[in-house]
Amino acid sequence: MIIKYTLQRLLMLIPVSLSISVVIFLVVHLLPGDPIDNLMRVGSSPEDRLAMTVKYGLDRTLVEQYLLWIRSILSGDFGEAIVLRRPVSALIWQNLPYSLTLGALAFAFSSIVGMIAGTVSAVAKNPVVEQVVKAFILLGSTVPSFWLALLMILLFSVTLGWFPVSGAKTWTALVLPVLTIGFGGIALVARVTRVALVEIARQDFVTLLHAKGLSRSTILFRHLLPHAFLPVVTILALRIGWILGGAVTVEFVFGRPGLGSLLIRALGQRDYPVVQGCLLMLALAVMLGTLIGDVAQAALDPRVREATT
């Protein structure tokens, strides 16, 4: 049942991706400037420029260029990077693992710590604990990640010297970027978990669970948390795309390789095929995130399962 539903949703990705590709293509080509500017040496003639333009097909109509791009996607190489002069697919494969590692760690870190913090603040009868977690949640949801990144570099790298300022040579270089991206996520997940738990604890069936003689911890772990998990899963799924988006600035600030760094550099050089390839990857990640969230929702909640499958 769930498998059939997942396959249906995957098929739906094809038309959605196509329409997104049109938007990406148009936005990229509407940007002022073009990649040829970056290829010209001082003293090049207008003839050289024209030759370059023709070589990369930039003299053709937009429709032709779009169709050529789609053909290159279908053939698997995503076209040739104009400035970097390599297949875009090779550039993406080279950078993707860095982004995936960072994203996965930040995701796991913010989910786990966030759920624990949310649960503690909902269950603790201690007003101090509650206020501390609440303050942390407020801070985490309002501090922008690029600023937090600079602050972390200043404290942990420059002053204390615990972690490298930038790069990706050792695992320690991952710590600060993961903390930076994860921080906002913790706050979000903690808040959603907390609200859900407080809401569920008020429901009638919880009274009856107590009346059956179940212990508080059994009720929390077997009944309340699975319910709190439903909204959390939705939020987490939406965050998969958000984390990759957040990684764009954080990768740049920390000088890490990755899709984000590749995208920012390619944007500066107006390297159309690279920008398009990266944006398409990010869009795909967002769509897959939503899909995973919906499928997880159906797997966890029999009511949703019945309605969707």
Place this chain on the structure above:
Amino acid sequence: MSTILKVEALRVAIGALTPLSSVSFSLEKGETLGLVGESGSGKSLTAMAIMGLLPLIGGRITGGSVVFDGSDLTALPEPAYRKLRGGRIGLITQNPMTSLDPLKKVGSQIDVVARLHLGLDKSAARNRTVELLGELRIPEPASIYHLYPHQLSGGMKQRIVIAMALAADPDLLIADEPTTALDVTVQAQIIRLLSDLIRDRGLSMVLITHDMSVVAQACDKVVVMYAGTAVEYGTVAAIFDDPRHPYTKALIGCIPRGLAGAQRLKGIEGTVPSVAHYPQGCRFHPRCPRAEAICAAVSPPFIASRDGAAACHFAGAVG
């Protein structure tokens, strides 16, 4: 006959308020006692107090005693209380629509009681549950076992809730308005089912309701409650034949009789006062047709009558 439950001068506080005071009654083995009154009279609070679940709603017992099978529950530590809940005292709640965990199969929600209190393993608990569902007149119990709550009707869900309460063979059932949320046709079935269970299994039951006709049908004894306190108690026969408290009389007057439309339905003027505004003296006096000056000043004592007693200054008077 021996006493299974004896509640004496029970007093419950929530924060600075005292929504429940001077509630007393006793229940013998095999009997059904009805707790009757309008919404806000403290019936459900009494149930929560007996179950030891007041902390869930921020309440606590501040006076009196609840003696179950010889031991006082007000002093019982939580782990021992947990063995009692679901094990020896079963609770049936008001709204079956929200009383079950929507994410768990109904069968497993019943199993857990027998596993917890009787120490049964998974398959033994499951066989027991299927058997119990059959006993509760649920068709095809083996397939119902695997359904989720949202796939069942209200009446079915209430049977599941009853099965949860019965799963560990308790001695006492507390049924808090078990039929209020159900269709009229289903209400009668559930009441009959409960009455049969009490008789066949030798159970005792505290049946909370606002419906005097349910009391007449299912109970042996009655406690009438008003604004957080007991106003009259007695046998069903005594209460219906010779009600002494004006509130009891009014409640009985609310039962529709004869052909529908033949006569205007009666009600009781006014509403139950809220906890913060309980009146001085007799709490019913602002709505009482019989009230005199003394009612507003002095809280009435219980005056015994044949098979019962009523807290009214005029309970001894004829009429």
